[in-house]
Amino acid sequence: MQPSLPFDANPAREPQEPLEPLEPLEPLEPLEPLEPLEPLEPLEPLEPLEPLEPLEPLFVRHPRARRYVVSVRADGVVRVTLPRWGSMREARAFAGQQQHWIERQRQRLGKERQAAPPVPEALQRESWARAKRELPPRLLALAADLGLSVARISVRNQKWRWGSCSRGGHICLNWRLVDMPGWVRDYVMVHELMHLRRMDHSRRFWKLVAAACPDYERARAWLRANSSPPWGGLPTNSTC
């Protein structure tokens, strides 16, 4: 969850010299100078899994399950199914034993993702620039509403999650949030902001989220349903 990319402002436009007016015939108006193209910012390369904040497995109890089952979802999130009689302690231990298998699955998913048809680069660059411009101010506004202060904000090309929050108060946002419906984007932001209060995903954490974002279940459902398209598969996992 340790972020790195500093938020920097838009690249400045360079003024361009006006074209010389055409010679004698039509002295009507000098030609307008062409608008210079904005220099494109290079896209951040895809990151490997961020090692500092391992994705938390989802533990799901299933009445018909006869044993513990581990699976890896398309977004890289590990799901551990518990039989009715199962315990969390055993489920965690079981997931721990499967770590090698889990890593292999994630590597396979990573390769599949890279093989997916890419979104045209120009579009990505445009969204990326917009994300850097629009996401940090929105996060700050929500933080102010909630009386929370953020130490630092980064907009990143996160591979496995929509956002993350460090103990030091550094919040990272996935640039793809910029193309989501505002209420979903806000939920992700509120989720990360609430980690400033609690660094876990406990019941108390979710109560804080619910109080600040009553519609959060709908937003999570949206994220689950819209995980892959249009950019060829990314996190369904809402956040960290």
Ligand SMILES: [Zn+2]
């Ligand atoms: Zn979280």
